[in-house]
């Protein structure tokens with residue numbers, strides 16, 4: 168086993184030292200790349216060097232036995248270099264084409280699907296979930312595993328009109344991602360305040376300042392300093408919960424899941440776009456979230472069938488229009504799609520016209 172590195176107290180270590188030697192040598196000097204098969208990238212450098220990258224999906228939350236298993240595969244069938252993508256894929260780099268097939272076979276045999284490149288559904292990026300986050304309303308990383316189990320064929324095949332990026336978020340306010348399809352927690356009731364704990368656990372001015380709609384006021388409850396909420400103003404965002412855990416917003420019944428579509432971060436082909444809400448109020452039904460999976464699979468299958476080559480989800484919806492989107496996917500358009508938040512007047516979304 169290689170020697171453990173010294174812990175670094177701040178910042179990440181310089182990644183260049185961990186690059187495959189061919190990548191280091193040809194850094195910034197690549198001529199082109201292609202994809203010999205789903206899950207395999209082939210890069211050719213101006214120097215003539217070639218490198219093959221095999222991408223395997225992981226269940227994201229991995230114990231160190233699983234990671235060691237993957238590293239053993241990298242040592243035995245690869246060239247001892249791996250890297251993780253932002254979507255929890257693990258990539259193995261080799262400099263000889265003959266090593267690709269045995270590496271792919273070893274990964275599949277060990278239970279790690281190979282895919283996620285090109286016009287496929289890559290592994291879902293997500294926020295931390297119940298294991299690591301201190302404010303999660305759902306287990307975003309659990310949703311990843313449950314959903315990917317159901318759409319694994321779309322990971323191992325490149326059959327979508329364009330690449331499809333999915334995200335899941337365990338709260339509404341912090342690291343939530345936007346994507347072609349995003350699964351985001353949705354609180355539907357204002358926080359319940361535990362007045363006995365506020366004075367000891369919260370800095371009240373910070374909590375008051377945190378509310379985006381000025382719905383929180385200092386109050387004296389049972390002789391103790393506490394807070395109160397103007398529920399007619401509260402939009403259930405949950406922003407007051409992280410600095411003040413007694414403002415309990417997570418609820419087994421009223422914390423729901425919403426689905427948003429058409430978000431895109433890159434500048435490729437069209438500008439970046441914001442995703443839009445298409446389904447609200449799905450039950451937060453751990454551990455497999457079947458209602459969420461049904462909606463995501465429905466949207467994916469209609470997009471796959473109806474999208475033209477190279478249309479991203481946002482392009483496709485732009486072309487067919489929102490009424491057609493709801494008609495084709497069979498998703499109901501309800502009053503919850505109308506943005507009735509008072510601050511939305513400036514976005515002109517408060518009329519009965521469907522405007523996203």
Ligand code: SF4
Nearest residue numbers: 378401402404405407
């Ligand atoms: Fe304000 Fe959001 Fe807390 Fe409601 S949930 S009181 S809107 S910070």
